[in-house]
Amino acid sequence: MSKKIFFVAFLLSLNFAFAQMVNGIAAVVENEPITLHELYKTSQILKTDERNALNFLIKDRLEKAQIKALKIEANDFEISEKIKKIAQESGLNVSQLRNTIISQGVDYAKFKEDVAKGIKQEKLYQNIFKDARINVTPEAAKAYFEQNPQMFLQFNQIKMTRYIAQSRDSLEMIQASPMSMRQEVNTENLELKSEQLPPQLRAVLNRTPNGSFTQIFQTPSGFEMFLVNLKSGEVLPNFQDIQNEVMSTIYNFEQDRVVTEYFNKLRAKADIKYLR
Known part of the structure; x- marks a missing residue:
């Protein structure tokens, strides 16, 4: 092969490699690439289209x-404390969490x-x-509650199964x-009216679809969860009974609005290059 032919082939191979590299990147944001593989994977995880995944x-x-x-930084002490908290919420010590x-x-x-990364994100959002x-x-x-009553409708009656165990693992196996059937798990069938339930549990059950489990709760005597068999009827509670829930809903909406506006402003000023 002559030197000229070799040089042309070399240039073609470089162009091909560059084309592959560009084709493998969807966008670059402030010099940070977003790959096509990451875009596809994110769309699958979020169960959404590529446009929403890219956003x-x-x-x-x-x-x-x-x-x-x-x-913004996260020091070793903050990381250790966060891991301890995660372990405690899982009913484990740090060593058990690590092994799991x-x-x-x-x-x-x-x-x-x-x-x-989570600690840094928390600090950013606090800011x-x-x-x-x-x-x-x-x-x-109260005004929001009166204008949007459909948002706060609750079930009137519920049929559910309560699962009680000493081990979180036992309940996860049931899920x-x-x-x-597990011998170490006790069950109890319940049929209750909405007002018979503690407010926090009622809110959890209200968000849990029929045929689904709630999350696992840690109690002083072990762990428990609920399977919602059937919720029936609709009732609008008194505002006084769910005032905190209504205020929390509005606060969350306001937080979402603030975050959206904040990142829209950042995006308008950011160096973003779309490569596909």
Whole structure:
């Protein structure tokens, strides 16, 4: 092969490699690439189309850029305390949590990185909300409740099964295989009216579809969860009974609005290149 032919072939191979690289990237946000593989994977996880997945990933990159710009960090003590909290909420100690994570094939160092990322995100959002000064009054909550009663309808009666165990693992096995019977798990069939339930549990059950399990709760005597067999009827509670829930709903809406406006402004100023 002559030198000239070799040189042309070399240039063609470079062009092909570059084309592959460009084709493998959907966008670049503040010099951070978003790959086509990541875009596809995110759309599958979120069960949405690529456009929404791309918007999600652009926001993720803007978060990272803002965390870097504001010099937000997560130190070793904060990471350790967060891991302790995660372990306690799972009914485990830190060593047990670590072993559980490793047994599931997850790199523990990567888990710690994700914890650190979560802490940085919390600090960023605290910074965003600090300047927003969201204030929800009982009067505003009552007006919202009266204007949107359909949002706060609750079931009138419920048939459900209560599962009680000493081990979280036992209940997780039931969730994975609802038809299985386990001797160490006690069950109780309940049929109650809405007003007979504690407000916090009622709110959880209200969000849980028929035929689904609630999350697992840790109690002083062990762990429990509920299977919602059937919710029936509709009742609009008195505002006084769910005032805190209404105020929390409005507060969450306001937080969403503040976050959306914040990142829309960042996106308008950001260096974003779309490569497909």
